[in-house]
Structures are given as C-alpha cells and as structure tokens.
Amino acid sequence: MTAPATPAPSTATPHPGPTAAPSTRAPSTPAPSTPAPAADTAAAPTDPPPALPDADDRPAPAASRADRPGAGAALKGLRRVSEPAPLPEIPVPADQAGIDELRLEIDRIDAELVRLIQHRTAVSQAIGAARASMGGPKIVYSREMLVLERFRALGPAGTDLGMMLLAMGRGQLGRR
C-alpha cells in the first residue's frame, strides 16, 4: 500500500516509567494461545498465516502469553502516551428512549473507532514504508508482540482485534 501523503504525526510521547497493561490486568487472567499475527487482511481468520519474509526477529508470537515469566517486563517497551480517561458507568436504560440514546452513543463510538483505525493504519504503513526504503525488515515481531500485549486487556477477542489491526497496517507489505 502507499504511504499517506502527509507524514504521520507522531503522537507517541516518550514516557518515563511506563505503566502499561500488566498493572491493570489480573494475574490470573487466562492466556489464550496466540497464533502468529495475520499478514493479510484478505485472509480468512482461520487461514494459516502466510509466510512472512524479511521479518527481523521471529519467531516471537509464541512468547506473547502474558502468563509467561517476564511478560510484565516485556510490556515496559510499550509507552503509555497518556493516562487513559476514566470511562463512565453506563446505566441500563429503562425504556426505548434510553435505548435510542445509548445507540446514538454507540454510533459515535463506532465512527470514532473507524477514524482511529484508519489513522493507525496510515501511521503503521508510513513506518513500514520508511523501513522498506531503508532496506530494513517489513515486520518487527518483537514490536508486534508488545502491541498484542496491550490488546490482551480486552481478553481473547482483544488479541484477535490487535492482530487484525496489525494486518491492516501491513497492507501490501505483509503479502508474498
């Protein structure tokens, strides 16, 4: 895929003393097995991942289990850009009007998610294009494992979501 016309702005502010996901995750959270990140958005979720040439440091996927020793230490490689805003409690609506109101909120959330995913994809592809132009690897598994650890806060489906985001960022770069 092509890189975005404008350079992706860097929103990552170095943060001394990262306090990433592990501190908020219960140690007893079951760890689903984490398959290798998908390399192609067009691939069915059940497809075996295609060969991924030019990766610099594989195989790291198997080491993504948060229950392995040192998982928390590994997450220190993920910077927390800012403290997350606390989320409001959502009361169960009492009537149709309340449901309609919450649906509006879902519509807003979804639109923002789509916008952010598009932005993330553009940022990821810009990094990939830069690395390719420097003769570097197309994929950095060690970094991808850190990204997936972040999404583990959402449970097993979060890992799937993280893998889909990684695949979107790879675009053509991840194809054979």
Ligand SMILES: C=C(O[C@@H]1C=C(C(=O)O)C=C[C@H]1O)C(=O)O
């Ligand atoms: C964006 C990068 O390049 C690739 C894409 C990643 C992503 O979308 O998060 C992570 C690692 C790399 O495989 C990067 O190295 O940070």
